[in-house]
Amino acid sequence: xxxxxxxxKGLKIQIDGEPYIVVxxxxxxxxxxxxxxxxxxxxxxxxxxxxxxxxxxxxxEKPDLEERTMQYLYNQDDQYHFMxxxxxDQLFLTKEQLGDNINYLIDNMEVEVLFFGARxxxxxxxxxxNLLVTKADPWARGDTSGSDTKPVVVxxxxxxxxxxxxxxxxKIQIDTRTGEYVTRVKE
Amino acid sequence: xxxVEGLHVxxxxxxxxxxxxxxxxxxxVDTPVRAPLLLPERHISPVASDxxxxxxxxxxxxxxxxxxGCRTIFQICPCFRAGERxxxxxxEFTMLEWYRVDSDYCDLMRDCEELVCYVLDDLAADDRxxxxxxxxxxxTVAVDPPWERLSVAQAxxxxxxxTVEQALATDRFDELLVEYVEPYLGRYGPAFLVDYxxxxxxxxxxxxxxxxxxxxxxxxxxxxxxxxxFSELTDGVRQRARFAEELAILEHQDGQQRxxxxxxxxxxxxxxxxxxxxxxxxxxxxxxxxxxxIDQAVSFGPDELG
Numbered sequence: 218x219x220x221x222x223x224x225x226k227g228l229k230i231q232i233d234g235e236p237y238i239v240v241x242x243x244x245x246x247x248x249x250x251x252x253x254x255x256x257x258x259x260x261x262x263x264x265x266x267x268x269x270x271x272x273x274x275x276x277x278e279k280p281d282l283e284e285r286t287m288q289y290l291y292n293q294d295d296q297y298h299f300m301x302x303x304x305x306d307q308l309f310l311t312k313e314q315l316g317d318n319i320n321y322l323i324d325n326m327e328v329e330v331l332f333f334g335a336r337x338x339x340x341x342x343x344x345x346x347n348l349l350v351t352k353a354d355p356w357a358r359g360d361t362s363g364s365d366t367k368p369v370v371v372x373x374x375x376x377x378x379x380x381x382x383x384x385x386x387x388k389i390q391i392d393t394r395t396g397e398y399v400t401r402v403k404e
Numbered sequence: 405x406x407x408v409e410g411l412h413v414x415x416x417x418x419x420x421x422x423x424x425x426x427x428x429x430x431x432x433v434d435t436p437v438r439a440p441l442l443l444p445e446r447h448i449s450p451v452a453s454d455x456x457x458x459x460x461x462x463x464x465x466x467x468x469x470x471x472x473g474c475r476t477i478f479q480i481c482p483c484f485r486a487g488e489r490x491x492x493x494x495x496e497f498t499m500l501e502w503y504r505v506d507s508d509y510c511d512l513m514r515d516c517e518e519l520v521c522y523v524l525d526d527l528a529a530d531d532r533x534x535x536x537x538x539x540x541x542x543x544t545v546a547v548d549p550p551w552e553r554l555s556v557a558q559a560x561x562x563x564x565x566x567t568v569e570q571a572l573a574t575d576r577f578d579e580l581l582v583e584y585v586e587p588y589l590g591r592y593g594p595a596f597l598v599d600y601x602x603x604x605x606x607x608x609x610x611x612x613x614x615x616x617x618x619x620x621x622x623x624x625x626x627x628x629x630x631x632x633x634f635s636e637l638t639d640g641v642r643q644r645a646r647f648a649e650e651l652a653i654l655e656h657q658d659g660q661q662r663x664x665x666x667x668x669x670x671x672x673x674x675x676x677x678x679x680x681x682x683x684x685x686x687x688x689x690x691x692x693x694x695x696x697x698i699d700q701a702v703s704f705g706p707d708e709l710g
Binding site: 222243244245246247248249250251252253255270273 | 586
C-alpha cells in the first residue's frame with residue numbers, strides 16, 4: 218500500500234482496479250490547514266488523464282506491474298505478435314495499444330513488454346533504434362537553395378525528416394522518444 | 405541552494421528585519437528549539453528528537469514570555485514540520501515570529517506593511533542588490549500601504565464556485581482555498597485574507613461582535629502565503645476546550661495519548677490581550693529572488709545534504 222505522502226512524479230498506483238502513473242505532482246498546505254497532495258494521473262491502459270487532490274489518510278494499492286523481455290515477431294492486420302525470450306510464450310498487442318511504437322518495430326527486435334497482472338498493456342523500446350531507409354529522393358549536390366532536411370521513409374513505413382545526404386539503402390539511428398533522426402549508421 | 409550573491413541577500417534581509425524590530429523597541433529572544441510537549445494541532449506533525457520534539461513554531465515559549473512580562477518580542481529561528489515537502493515547503497525552515505501585548509490582529513497587519521516596505525527600502529539602498537531587486541517579483545506588485553484586506557467569505561464569493569459554508573460543510577475548505585482562492589491573492593499587491601471561520605481559529609480569539617469568525621489573517625503576495633497572525637485567545641477555559649478537541653483528534657489519528665499543556669494554559673491567563681504572527685522567511689526570500697522553488701532560497705536544500 219502507498220499513502221498520499223508517497224505520491225511523487227513517476228509513481229505507479231492502482232485506482233479502481235486500474236494502473237495509473239503520476240505525471241504531475243504538487244504538495245500544498247494552507248496555513249493551519251491540512252496537507253493536500255495535488256496530482257495529475259494517467260491511466261496506463263487507456264492513456265486518459267485526470268487531476269485529483271488527495272489527503273494524508275488516502276491510500277493506494279500497488280499495481281501488479283511486471284516487465285518481461287520479448288521479441289517482436291510479426292504483425293497481422295492490427296495484431297502485433299511478440300514472443301517471450303525465456304519461455305517462448307507468444308502474445309499480441311493491438312495497434313491502438315502500441316501507438317507510435319509501431320513506427321520503430323522491426324522483426325526480431327527485443328522490447329520490454331509491460332504486464333498488468335496477466336495482461337500485456339504496453340511496451341518500452343530501446344531509446345535508439347537503427348532502421349533502413351527504403352525511400353529517399355536523391356540529393357542534388359550543390360543545391361543550396363532548398364531546405365536543410367528532406368523526407369525519407371524507413372523500413373517500417375515511418376516517414377521522417379533527415380539531412381539531405383541520407384540516401385536510400387542507408388541505415389539511420391532514430392530516437393524513439395522523439396521520433397527524430399540522430400545520425401547515419403555505418404555498418 | 406543559494407549562490408554567494410543570494411547568501412548576501414539573505415543575510416541583508418535578516419539584518420534589516422532585526423534593525424526594523426530594534427527600532428520599534430522589540431526585544432529579540434531565543435527560546436528552546438526542543439520541547440517535551442507541544443501545543444496540540446491536528447494538521448501539524450512534529451519531528452521527534454530523542455523522545456522530545458523539535459518546535460513546529462516557537463509560539464508556546466514566546467507567549468509564555470509575554471506572561472512573564474515581556475511586551476514586544478521577536479525571534480528568527482528554525483522550525484520543523486514532518487512530511488511538509490514541496491516547492492513551497494521544507495521540513496526545516498526559517499520563521500520570523502513576533503508578539504505584542506495590548507494589541508490585536510489589525511496592529512500585526514500594520515506591522516507587516518511597515519516591515520516589508522522597510523526591508524525593501526533597505527535592500528534598495530544597497531547598490532549590490534539593485535539589479536536583483538529590479539528582477540524581483542516584489543517589483544511588479546504595489547507594496548505601498550494600505551494593503552487589501554479581504555475576508556475569507558468575500559474571497560470565496562469572489563473566486564470560488566462554492567461559499568465558505570458549503571466548503572466547510574463538505575470538509576473541502578482547504579482544498580477549495582488552495583484550488584480557487586489562493587492563486588488570486590496578492591497578485592497586484594500584498595493582500596491580507598482576514599476573519600477565518602471560527603472552526604479554523606486555531607489559537608485565535610473570536611471576533612467580539614461576530615463569533616462566527618476568528619481574528620486571524622494570512623498575508624499573501626503573488627498567490628503565496630507568507631504569514632499567519634491573530635489576536636491571541638487568552639481565555640484559559642476556552643483554549644483548554646479547543647486543546648481538548650485537538651487532543652481527541654490527534655489521538656484518533658494515531659492512537660497515542662498526549663498531555664494537556666497545563667503550564668502553557670496557566671501562563672496564558674496571565675496575559676491580558678496580545679497578538680502574534682509567524683512569517684516564513686524562506687518564502688519571502690523566494691519572492692525577493694524570483695525563485696519558484698523554496699530549495700533555492702536556503703543555503704542547502706534537503707536534496708543537497710547527503
